[in-house]
Amino acid sequence: MIKSDSKPRQVVRPVITRLLMPYILLFGLYVQFHGDFGPGGGFQAGVIFASGIILYALTFGVARARSLLPPDSLQPLAALGVLLYGAVGVASLFMDGHFLNYSVLSSDPVQGQHLGILLIELGVGITVTAVMVLVFFAFFGRDEEGEV
Amino acid sequence: MEFLGHYNYWIVIFLMMTGFYVVISHSNLVRKIIGLNIFQTSVFILYISMGKMPGGTAPIVAEGVTLYSNPLPHVLILTAIVVGVATTALGLALVVRIKEAYGTVEEDEIHAQDESL
Amino acid sequence: MIETLIDIVLLTFLAVTAIVIVRIRSLFAVIMLAGIYSLASAGLFVVLDAVDVAFTEAVVGAGISTVLLLGTLALTGEQRKTTSRHGPLIPLAVVTLTGAVLVWGTWDMPLFGDPGAPAHQHVAPRYIQDSPNEVGVPNMVTSVLASYRGFDTLGEVTVIFTAGVGVLALLGFRRRKPRHPEREKP
Structure with a gap:
């Protein structure tokens, strides 16, 4: 279905992908870290980041994308995000607060809240990106390997 | 305005029932999952409609703005959308495995194969 | 308008x-x-x-x-065909009936955009008034999502992770079978 060998008529897609992909990934990072101030956050950023990688995979083939981001390294990342989230909660427990009460993370409660939100949004973003890319590889990689 | 006051809810119900109809009337499993997605989106619209405040703006603090829409439904639905796509992927994965096991994704053909066993 | x-x-x-x-x-x-x-x-x-x-x-x-x-x-x-063995009549009757009951239920709903609706009364005013000072984040959706309802979001992230694990368990990466197993051996 998705051929990685580009025929003569497939010139526009690789060029546009090369042009757009850095901006999509950069926009994903912007949404991730600017989510406190404008619309955005870990969920959206994760999906945008994943869609950038999916665009690359659709254009240049799943095999190339998989060598870029090996599933063996994505699987631990998916777990790492959830663990980071939980770790922030446990850290606030150890600092004499309630579970996921970020105010105790810093001497200033508002600073603590900022730090906590930044960390858990990062956890959410990592998990969502990793899961979306893994799911995509699972669906499209199956097709490609079937052809082998 | 009395009539339009419930227009959002009626369209939500219509979309919900359309999704429900696709799920129960079509035998193709991929179509059923699309039907579930339609149903799901109608629930999103229901929640977001409830959070709308007339004359309010998006719930992001800005100077000179005092009236904001209700942020709580937005939070609930924001996470529900991403969870929704994850569960949709799981459903589609099941469909792919059913296709490999039965050679078809039509519900009645699968039932026919099960009965002949 | x-x-x-x-x-x-x-x-x-x-x-x-x-x-x-x-x-x-x-x-x-x-x-x-x-x-x-x-x-x-x-x-x-x-x-x-x-x-x-x-x-x-x-x-x-x-x-x-x-x-x-x-x-x-x-x-x-x-897809090869669109109709199932039951005609469209029974499903149509079911959805019409369910839809009619739901529409009947909307008479008790507050009108669209009613500021006095119950949804605007409970915790939402507190989130809107106190979150800029308590959490210090301009986007209220982020502060409610990450801070006030952090447990909820932790649960959602776990669901996403679990769904990802489920997809991998079902469609996991097939190990490419070597065509000639004897050649693999040294």
């Missing part, structure tokens, strides 16, 4: 798209229409002030979902 008009137009557009999704035969066209449906609902969310939700719906519904559905279509093949 103009917002209400856009709201009505977009809702009608959604309803029309849904009807076409039911009626059309080609599964490929249905998947594309489902993407359009998601995009239109994202537009509706912008009109209803839910910018974060619109953002997510546009990326997820019109982007990832469509790609995954197309991937499934490639693996399962185009």
